[in-house]
Amino acid sequence: MDNKMVSPELETHIHQLASQQPDDPLCAYLYDLDSLKNRIENMVSVLPNNVALFYAAKANPMPEILATLAPYIAGFEAASGGELCHLAEQNIRKPLIFGGPGKLNSELKTALELGVDAIHVESITELKRLEVLTHTLGVVAPIYLRMNIDIGNITLSKLAMGGKPTPFGLDEEDLDNALSIIKKAERLSLKGFHFHLMSHQLEAGRHIALIKRYFDMVKQWQALYQLDGLSINVGGGMGINYIDPGKDFDWPYFCDRLNQLIIQEGMETTQLRFECGRFISAPCGYYAMEVIDIKKNFGEYFAICRGGTHHFRTPSAQSHNHPFVVIPKQRETNNILTTSDIQNICLKNQAVSIVGQLCTPKDVLARQQLVEQLQIGDYIVFTLAGAYAWNISHQAFLMHPAPKFYFF
Ligand SMILES: Cc1ncc(COP(=O)(O)O)c(C=O)c1O
Numbered sequence: 001m002d003n004k005m006v007s008p009e010l011e012t013h014i015h016q017l018a019s020q021q022p023d024d025p026l027c028a029y030l031y032d033l034d035s036l037k038n039r040i041e042n043m044v045s046v047l048p049n050n051v052a053l054f055y056a057a058k059a060n061p062m063p064e065i066l067a068t069l070a071p072y073i074a075g076f077e078a079a080s081g082g083e084l085c086h087l088a089e090q091n092i093r094k095p096l097i098f099g100g101p102g103k104l105n106s107e108l109k110t111a112l113e114l115g116v117d118a119i120h121v122e123s124i125t126e127l128k129r130l131e132v133l134t135h136t137l138g139v140v141a142p143i144y145l146r147m148n149i150d151i152g153n154i155t156l157s158k159l160a161m162g163g164k165p166t167p168f169g170l171d172e173e174d175l176d177n178a179l180s181i182i183k184k185a186e187r188l189s190l191k192g193f194h195f196h197l198m199s200h201q202l203e204a205g206r207h208i209a210l211i212k213r214y215f216d217m218v219k220q221w222q223a224l225y226q227l228d229g230l231s232i233n234v235g236g237g238m239g240i241n242y243i244d245p246g247k248d249f250d251w252p253y254f255c256d257r258l259n260q261l262i263i264q265e266g267m268e269t270t271q272l273r274f275e276c277g278r279f280i281s282a283p284c285g286y287y288a289m290e291v292i293d294i295k296k297n298f299g300e301y302f303a304i305c306r307g308g309t310h311h312f313r314t315p316s317a318q319s320h321n322h323p324f325v326v327i328p329k330q331r332e333t334n335n336i337l338t339t340s341d342i343q344n345i346c347l348k349n350q351a352v353s354i355v356g357q358l359c360t361p362k363d364v365l366a367r368q369q370l371v372e373q374l375q376i377g378d379y380i381v382f383t384l385a386g387a388y389a390w391n392i393s394h395q396a397f398l399m400h401p402a403p404k405f406y407f408f
Contacts (some may be wrong), residue, residue, distance in 0.1 A: 007032075014030070026379060029390055031064065032285075033064060039284070052272070054074050055275070056077045098119045099275075118192075130143070134185070143191060145192075147169050196237060204250045204251075207249075208261055218270075278388060292304050304357065310395055310396075312385060313389070324366060324382045366382075
């Protein structure tokens with residue numbers, strides 16, 4: 001593992017945090033808000049003129065993350081009534097989008113009362129329920145129809161929400177019915193179409209092909225149904241390369257190609273939206289675990305660390321070995337532990353599995369990864385832990401305490 005993947009500043013914060021609780025091994029999430037700010041500024045600076053970038057709060061809804069992003073983005077996407085209320089409570093005064101399957105009447109009502117910018121409608125039933133609510137409340141619902149479409153020979157990524165049978169969005173077959181319901185409804189205002197067909201997209205070229213497909217479909221529908229002035233939300237899904245962290249989705253190249261596509265397709269006056277999550281916030285987060293024990297079992301080494309997948313489910317959710325660096329504990333003499341002979345285990349150029357404290361063999365964050373040197377008391381710091389990490393984890397399992405949270 002490459003130590004250059006974390007900044008000296010982060011190392012200092014880890015040592016400081018550890019020194020604040022000398023009797024207990026460290027377990028903490030750390031978030032680099034400066035790097036998040038730089039990242040979002042850079043992302044927004046290369047967007048084509050008619051594209052607005054929203055943040056999908058499901059990736060990481062922590063107030064500090066939302067507040068850091070708010071000045072740079074067009075708004076936030078919420079995928080539940082809980083997220084919607086959480087976003088509203090932050091008082092960030094940015095447009096909100098409400099999406100997601102299985103919306104409750106109470107959630108739709110909240111969305112209407114909050115005056116959201118758009119509700120992404122997932123089904124005919126939802127459309128009808130929304131219509132009833134608009135009458136009861138006497139308000140207009142701004143809606144986008146979420147569509148699941150055939151994407152021909154464009155390759156799906158490993159996490160596909162569309163382009164095949166899924167619970168998400170309206171089938172093209174339902175569009176006719178949906179549009180006639182909207183036409184007759186007094187208070188349903190169609191603002192556009194929404195697509196989010198896949199996450200974990202690493203290939204910019206492939207994503208451009210997907211967006212071209214969305215453009216083609218919308219143009220077809222506009223001609224067929226005489227629709228005008230509609231926007232297109234093209235979702236999120238730009239991927240983070242956890243296996244080869246240098247080879248992420250190439251955002252500047254993608255934006256350049258998108259700009260060309262917009263001109264080529266005559267879409268300059270169509271408002272486009274992204275709602276990205278992972279690609280925005282993953283790189284700013286770190287999950288640090290102190291090594292409690294090192295042992296050998298059936299010929300393989302295991303480093304048992306404070307915490308586990310109940311804090312950081314990302315590696316098991318994605319079935320990957322999560323990238324990490326080892327930060328040696330600051331030791332008094334020559335990096336050698338002196339407190340106890342028992343602790344004097346030092347792996348050198350050795351493959352080791354990084355596991356947590358849970359009594360399940362599934363509590364593995366990285367399997368048989370080579371480390372230059374590792375001792376009890378060192379810190380394993382997982383990078384790219386700022387999205388779909390703490391908030392997707394089974395935090396209550398075994399009642400271990402939560403990690404510390406630190407923003408710098
Ligand atoms: C509808 C919708 N929009 C946006 C996102 C954000 O996707 P990502 O974090 O891959 O950008 C998701 C993720 O599941 C989603 O379901």
